[in-house]
Amino acid sequence: MTTTDSSRVGKRRPALRAGARWPGRRSGASVARPGFAWAAPATLFFTLFAVLPLIMVAVLSFAEWDGVDALSFTGVDNWKTLVHDHVMLQSIWLTLLTTVLGVVVQTPLSILLGVWAAGKQRNRAVLSAIYFVPLLLSATAISILWRALLDPNFGVPSQARWLFGDGNLFGHQSTAIGVLIFVGAWQYTPFHTLIYQGATRAIPQVLYQAAAIDGAGRIRQFWSITLPQLRTTMVTSMILMVVGGMTVFDTVLILTQGGPGTDTTTTPYYSYVKGFKDFQFGYASAIALILVVIATIISLVIVKFSGYDKMRSSSEGL
Amino acid sequence: MKKRWLPRAVAGSVVLALGLTLAACGGGSSSSSGSGSFTVLVYGDASNKVEKQIIDTFNKTSKVKAKLQTIPGADYQTKLQTLINTKQAPDVFFNWGGGSIAPFVKAGLLLPLDDMIAKDPGLKSNFLPSVFNGAVVDGKSYGIPMRGTQPVMLFNNKKVLADNGLTAPKTWDDLLNAVKVLKAKHVTPIALGGGDQWPTLMWYEYMYDRIAGPGLFEKAMGGDKSAWDSADSRAALAKLKELIDAGAFGTNYDSVKYTDGGSVALVAQSKAAFELMGSWYYSQQQQDNPDFAKSGLGYSSFPTVDGGKGDPTDIVGNTNNYYSVLKKTKYADAIAQFLKLQYSDEFVKAHMAIGNLPTTTNTVNFLDTAAIPDYAKFQYDLVKSAPSFQLSWDQAYPQSASNAMHTAVQQFFDGKIDADGFIKAMQALPTS
Incomplete structure (x- = not known):
C-alpha cells in the first residue's frame, strides 16, 4: 500500500510537495525525496535493536554459554548437533504447519468480517468496536484466560462433554495444535479485520455503481470487485500473518509448553527452551538464526510470487 | 534549510532518548545497591x-x-x-x-x-x-x-475415602484396589498436574526408590548410565505402567496443572481422591480451600511395594x-x-x-504449636526416621537436564515412548 501511495503522490503533486517542504532546494532531481537525515532515527533504532542483536546471535551460535560462566567458542559444534536434532526438524515442520493453518483460518474470516465491518451502518460500527477488544489484550493475558477456560474439569469442556470428550485438549498433538490455532485466530483476526475494513472502504464507489448498472448482485460484486481490489491488502496481511505466525511464542509457552512431550514445540519455543531452560544460549542462538533465515526466505518468496515488489496502483485510471 | 533541520533533529533525538530510557526501565529498575x-x-x-x-x-x-x-x-x-x-x-x-x-x-x-x-x-x-x-x-x-523440609507424601480426601470404604493405602496392592473401587464410582483416583510435568516425575522418584532402592539413582547420577537399563529400572517402569493402565490418573491429566490450582481443586472438591505432592501441599490447600485443609485433607507416606529393595520408610522430595x-x-x-x-x-x-x-x-520444641500438630509430628517423624531422603531428580541433575527429563517423563506416561525409549532418554541426560 505504501509503495502505491507514494508513487501516486510523487506523480501527481511533485511541485507542490517540493515547494512546501523543501524551500531551500532547487535541484529538480531530488525534490521528491526526503533527505537521508529523516531515516536516521529509524536506522539507528533498527541497528541498535535488530541488526546488532542479530550479529550477536550469529556470533553466539558458534559458542557455548550458560549465562553465568565465561563464554567459550566451540566452532561449528552447535550447528553439527543441530543437523541431527530431530526435535529441531520436527519444530520447523510444526512452525510451518501452524503458520499455514493460521493463514488459512484467519484470512477468510478477516476478509468477511472486514468487508462486513466496512459498511457505515451504526450496528456494524458498534459490533466491530467489540470485535477489536482482543486486539487490546496482551497475548499473555489471552493465553492464561483460554488455558483456564479450557480446563478439562472446571472449564468449558467439563460442560460440553459431547463435544470435548474427556477434555484432554492439551494431551494430544492434534487438539493441542487446534487450541493454538484457535487462540491465535481469536487474538489476531481483529487486527486483520481492521486492515481489510480500511482497504474495503478505500475501494472507489464508482466501481460498485458501474457494476450495479450492469446488473451485478452483491455476491457478484464481492467476487468481481471487492476481492480483486483487496489483492494488495491480502499480500500485506498474509506477510504479517506468516512472519507473526512463525515467531509465535507466548501462546505456546503458556498454553501447551511445547507439549505433550515435544508435540507442539515450535522453533521459537524450542529456541527458548534451549536458551532459558537448558541454558545453552549458543545452541539456542543457532536455532533462532535458522528461524530468521527461513522466515526471510518465505517472506521473499511471497513478495516475489505475489508480484508485490512491482505492483502498480490498482486505482490507476480512476 | 539548516535552521529548519535543527529543531527536527533535536525532536528526533529527544524521541530516541525517551525510547532508550523507557527500554532501560523495562530492563528492571530495581537497583540492589540503593541507599542502605x-x-x-x-x-x-x-x-x-x-x-x-x-x-x-x-x-x-x-x-x-x-x-x-x-x-x-x-x-x-x-x-x-x-x-x-x-x-x-x-x-x-x-x-x-x-x-x-x-x-x-x-x-x-x-x-x-x-x-x-x-x-x-x-x-x-x-x-x-x-x-x-x-x-x-x-x-x-x-x-x-x-x-521447611519438603518430603513428598500421598495426600488424600478423607471424605472420598470414607464414602467408598477405603483407607489411606499402606501397600501397592491397597493403592491398586483403591484405584479400582474409585474408578467404578467415576471418581478420578489420583489427581495429577501432568501439564506441569514435575508432579509426574514424583511418581518415578518413589517407584524407583521402592523397587530399586536409592542406590540406582545415585549410580546413574555418578555417571554409570547402565543403571537405567538394569532389571530394577525396568521393573519400576513396569509397575508404573500397571498403575497408569489401571486408569489411576484418569485420561486428561496432561491438560491439568498443579501450578494453576487445577489438580488442587480436584482433590478439594472431591472429584479426585489422592494427590502425590510435596509437604507444601498443605499450605497450598490452606490458601485455596481453608475449610478443606482444616478438616478434609488426609495424608500418608508412599505405599510399600512387595519385593522392592528400597526401605519402605525412604522418602523423596526437597531437603x-x-x-x-x-x-x-x-x-x-x-x-x-x-x-x-x-x-x-x-x-x-x-x-x-x-x-x-x-x-x-529448636523445631522439635514447637511441634505442638503447629497449625495441625499431628501433621507436623507426622512429617517430623517421617524425615527423622528416613534412611534415605532422595533429592528431587530435577534438582539433583544439572538444570540443563531438567527439560529433557520432564519431556521423557511425560511421554512415558502418555505411552508415546516405551520403557526402552525412557531408558534411552535418561541415559542421554548430562550428569555434570
Whole structure:
C-alpha cells in the first residue's frame, strides 16, 4: 500500500510537495525525496535493536554459554548437533504447519468480517468496536484466560462433554495444535479485520455503481470487485500473518509448553527452551538464526510470487 | 534549510532518548545497591508471607533494610540464571542447594559463608546437619536453610475415602484396589498436574526408590548410565505402567496443572481422591480451600511395594531451601544478622503455622504449636526416621537436564515412548 501511495503522490503533486517542504532546494532531481537525515532515527533504532542483536546471535551460535560462566567458542559444534536434532526438524515442520493453518483460518474470516465491518451502518460500527477488544489484550493475558477456560474439569469442556470428550485438549498433538490455532485466530483476526475494513472502504464507489448498472448482485460484486481490489491488502496481511505466525511464542509457552512431550514445540519455543531452560544460549542462538533465515526466505518468496515488489496502483485510471 | 533541520533533529533525538530510557526501565529498575538496602529474591508461593514477616522483623531493628522480591514459581530458575551475573542480581537468593547452586559457585559468584559461621557458630549449629550439608559445595558452606523440609507424601480426601470404604493405602496392592473401587464410582483416583510435568516425575522418584532402592539413582547420577537399563529400572517402569493402565490418573491429566490450582481443586472438591505432592501441599490447600485443609485433607507416606529393595520408610522430595549470598554484596554484615533470623523462634513458629516444617534444632520444641500438630509430628517423624531422603531428580541433575527429563517423563506416561525409549532418554541426560 505504501509503495502505491507514494508513487501516486510523487506523480501527481511533485511541485507542490517540493515547494512546501523543501524551500531551500532547487535541484529538480531530488525534490521528491526526503533527505537521508529523516531515516536516521529509524536506522539507528533498527541497528541498535535488530541488526546488532542479530550479529550477536550469529556470533553466539558458534559458542557455548550458560549465562553465568565465561563464554567459550566451540566452532561449528552447535550447528553439527543441530543437523541431527530431530526435535529441531520436527519444530520447523510444526512452525510451518501452524503458520499455514493460521493463514488459512484467519484470512477468510478477516476478509468477511472486514468487508462486513466496512459498511457505515451504526450496528456494524458498534459490533466491530467489540470485535477489536482482543486486539487490546496482551497475548499473555489471552493465553492464561483460554488455558483456564479450557480446563478439562472446571472449564468449558467439563460442560460440553459431547463435544470435548474427556477434555484432554492439551494431551494430544492434534487438539493441542487446534487450541493454538484457535487462540491465535481469536487474538489476531481483529487486527486483520481492521486492515481489510480500511482497504474495503478505500475501494472507489464508482466501481460498485458501474457494476450495479450492469446488473451485478452483491455476491457478484464481492467476487468481481471487492476481492480483486483487496489483492494488495491480502499480500500485506498474509506477510504479517506468516512472519507473526512463525515467531509465535507466548501462546505456546503458556498454553501447551511445547507439549505433550515435544508435540507442539515450535522453533521459537524450542529456541527458548534451549536458551532459558537448558541454558545453552549458543545452541539456542543457532536455532533462532535458522528461524530468521527461513522466515526471510518465505517472506521473499511471497513478495516475489505475489508480484508485490512491482505492483502498480490498482486505482490507476480512476 | 539548516535552521529548519535543527529543531527536527533535536525532536528526533529527544524521541530516541525517551525510547532508550523507557527500554532501560523495562530492563528492571530495581537497583540492589540503593541507599542502605539489600534485595532478597524468593520463589513466589504461599510461603512468602513468612519471608515477608521475617523481613519486617529484621527491618524494625536494622539500619540496612531488606527488600523482598518474589518470582512466580515456574519461572524462578530461569529468571535467576539470567539475572545472577548482572547488575540487577539480588544480594540474597532462594535456592535448592546442591546442584542448583553448583554452577554459580563454579563461576565464583557466591560468598562462602564460613567466615560468617566462624563469627557466629549458631548459623550452623542451629540446623540439622544433614540438611545444612545440602548447600555445602566443595567443602564450603554456601547456604543457610530458610524454609521447611519438603518430603513428598500421598495426600488424600478423607471424605472420598470414607464414602467408598477405603483407607489411606499402606501397600501397592491397597493403592491398586483403591484405584479400582474409585474408578467404578467415576471418581478420578489420583489427581495429577501432568501439564506441569514435575508432579509426574514424583511418581518415578518413589517407584524407583521402592523397587530399586536409592542406590540406582545415585549410580546413574555418578555417571554409570547402565543403571537405567538394569532389571530394577525396568521393573519400576513396569509397575508404573500397571498403575497408569489401571486408569489411576484418569485420561486428561496432561491438560491439568498443579501450578494453576487445577489438580488442587480436584482433590478439594472431591472429584479426585489422592494427590502425590510435596509437604507444601498443605499450605497450598490452606490458601485455596481453608475449610478443606482444616478438616478434609488426609495424608500418608508412599505405599510399600512387595519385593522392592528400597526401605519402605525412604522418602523423596526437597531437603530444604536455602538462602545464598552473592559475593559482590556490600552488606555482608547486615546479611549475617538477617540470616540469624532463619533459626529464630519467630521463624519456626511462623512456618509451623502454615504447615511447613523447619529444619532447625529448636523445631522439635514447637511441634505442638503447629497449625495441625499431628501433621507436623507426622512429617517430623517421617524425615527423622528416613534412611534415605532422595533429592528431587530435577534438582539433583544439572538444570540443563531438567527439560529433557520432564519431556521423557511425560511421554512415558502418555505411552508415546516405551520403557526402552525412557531408558534411552535418561541415559542421554548430562550428569555434570
